[in-house]
Amino acid sequence: xxxxxxxxxxxxxxxxSNRTVDWDESFDNLLEFAEAQxxxxxxxxxxxxCNSCMxxxxxxxxxxxxxxxxxxxxxxxxxCSIPKGDVAIDL
Amino acid sequence: xxxxxxxxxAGWSRDIGAALRPATILGEKIVLYRSGGGSVxxxxxxxxxxxxxxxxxxxxxxxxxxxxxxxxxxxxxxxxAAPTQGRIPTAAKVRSYPAAERYGFVFLxxxxxxxxxxxxxxxxxxxxxxxxGRTAGGDMTIACNYLYVVDNLLDPSHVAWVHLTxxxxxKTDDTPLHIDLAANGVTVWRWMMDTAPPDYxxxxxxxxxxxxxxxxxxxxxxxxxxxxSIYSPAGTGGADKPLNERSYVNVSxxxxxxxxxxxxxYYWFQHRNTDPDDDAISQTMxxxxxxxxxxxxxxxxxxxxxxxxxxxxHLDLALDAGALRFRKLLSSRIAAExxxx
Numbered sequence: 001x002x003x004x005x006x007x008x009x010x011x012x013x014x015x016x017s018n019r020t021v022d023w024d025e026s027f028d029n030l031l032e033f034a035e036a037q038x039x040x041x042x043x044x045x046x047x048x049x050c051n052s053c054m055x056x057x058x059x060x061x062x063x064x065x066x067x068x069x070x071x072x073x074x075x076x077x078x079x080c081s082i083p084k085g086d087v088a089i090d091l
Numbered sequence: 092x093x094x095x096x097x098x099x100x101a102g103w104s105r106d107i108g109a110a111l112r113p114a115t116i117l118g119e120k121i122v123l124y125r126s127g128g129g130s131v132x133x134x135x136x137x138x139x140x141x142x143x144x145x146x147x148x149x150x151x152x153x154x155x156x157x158x159x160x161x162x163x164x165x166x167x168x169x170x171x172a173a174p175t176q177g178r179i180p181t182a183a184k185v186r187s188y189p190a191a192e193r194y195g196f197v198f199l200x201x202x203x204x205x206x207x208x209x210x211x212x213x214x215x216x217x218x219x220x221x222x223x224g225r226t227a228g229g230d231m232t233i234a235c236n237y238l239y240v241v242d243n244l245l246d247p248s249h250v251a252w253v254h255l256t257x258x259x260x261x262k263t264d265d266t267p268l269h270i271d272l273a274a275n276g277v278t279v280w281r282w283m284m285d286t287a288p289p290d291y292x293x294x295x296x297x298x299x300x301x302x303x304x305x306x307x308x309x310x311x312x313x314x315x316x317x318x319x320s321i322y323s324p325a326g327t328g329g330a331d332k333p334l335n336e337r338s339y340v341n342v343s344x345x346x347x348x349x350x351x352x353x354x355x356x357y358y359w360f361q362h363r364n365t366d367p368d369d370d371a372i373s374q375t376m377x378x379x380x381x382x383x384x385x386x387x388x389x390x391x392x393x394x395x396x397x398x399x400x401x402x403x404x405h406l407d408l409a410l411d412a413g414a415l416r417f418r419k420l421l422s423s424r425i426a427a428e429x430x431x432x
Contacts, residue, residue, distance in 0.1 A: 044407060045407050047409040049409075049416075050407035050408070052407075068415050
């Protein structure tokens with residue numbers, strides 16, 4: 001199924017490590033993308049149910065898997081989301 | 092917290108006769124008996140006078156006579172005699188619960204009697220199909236919250252560690268799970284292709300060699316778990332293929348009735364598409380199921396203690412996704428039921 005490439009031009013800023021990287025669409029989610037940058041965010045289920053990977057975020061994400069509990073404003077589950085435009089994550 | 096406008100198994104039909112039988116369901120004390128006409132009566136197990144359990148009284152001509160002062164109630168909970176009083180007090184009424192019998196069970200409707208709906212009892216396809224066989228089933232109490240039992244029955248992964256002698260088998264430890272969400276339940280499933288059936292099933296399938304194996308773990312509201320296993324000759328199974336004529340299908344029906352928040356009554360039977368009249372197979376399968384469920388009971392009772400007394404946070408894993416989505420569905424339905432208006 002062809003998926004709309006909503007995040008083609010996104011840039012991801014890891015605000016704690018003070019780095020900005022172009023989002024790479026070959027990644028399934030922001031958690032894997034962060035790990036590929038050498039970061040080690042906490043996680044457990046990697047499927048949107050446990051909230052272990054919840055981070056503060058500036059900007060919007062698209063969920064590729066529906067979180068069990070909707071994260072609040074300014075928060076995102078990075079294990080099951082991709083950026084929708086530019087985002088900054090506290091990593 | 093319980094969903095009340097729902098049916099729960101209160102016992103096996105074969106166990107409910109012309110004798111007073113107490114049961115606790117959703118924390119409520121209930122007394123059951125079978126009337127002379129054959130219908131099941133379920134009343135609050137408390138005389139409205141001093142709340143002596145009516146199950147401590149006697150059954151006389153289809154009426155319960157309280158063992159304290161003889162207040163006598165009919166099958167609807169209406170008071171028909173108050174020997175110590177000149178007239179029957181107008182408030183002398185006992186709550187009655189709608190009952191229905193199906194699949195060898197007595198089901199009780201635990202919610203508003205005005206909303207009773209027998210079509211909400213889970214449908215069991217092929218129950219009356221003469222080419223299918225079924226076990227006599229069994230039951231046990233487990234000292235844990237009923238949702239831990241549901242979690243277990245939505246978790247195909249645990250078999251590789253808990254049920255080493257029965258349901259475990261090649262690829263049960265690492266094949267990814269799929270989750271389907273429905274309006275009234277959740278299904279966790281996976282096909283494991285080209286594997287040797289575990290011993291428990293190898294004796295039952297009607298072909299030799301490797302199998303494509305389905306684990307279909309479904310739970311529907313309020314707490315009915317349908318665990319379907321399919322073994323098809325290797326190369327013929329898969330979600331996109333019709334059932335092969337040599338496929339072996341076994342469905343384990345599991346009804347979990349909360350006794351209260353920390354104990355559950357677990358009822359089950361198994362249903363298969365082969366050997367309808369083979370009692371030896373039925374008995375072997377029934378014994379196998381009980382052995383496996385004793386293994387679950389051992390784990391779940393310790394989980395109840397562990398989760399109640401935990402000193403550090405617990406963790407959710409990807410394998411919990413189906414169970415947690417079912418819990419979320421159930422919570423939302425309970426909240427809707429309890430919402431005012």
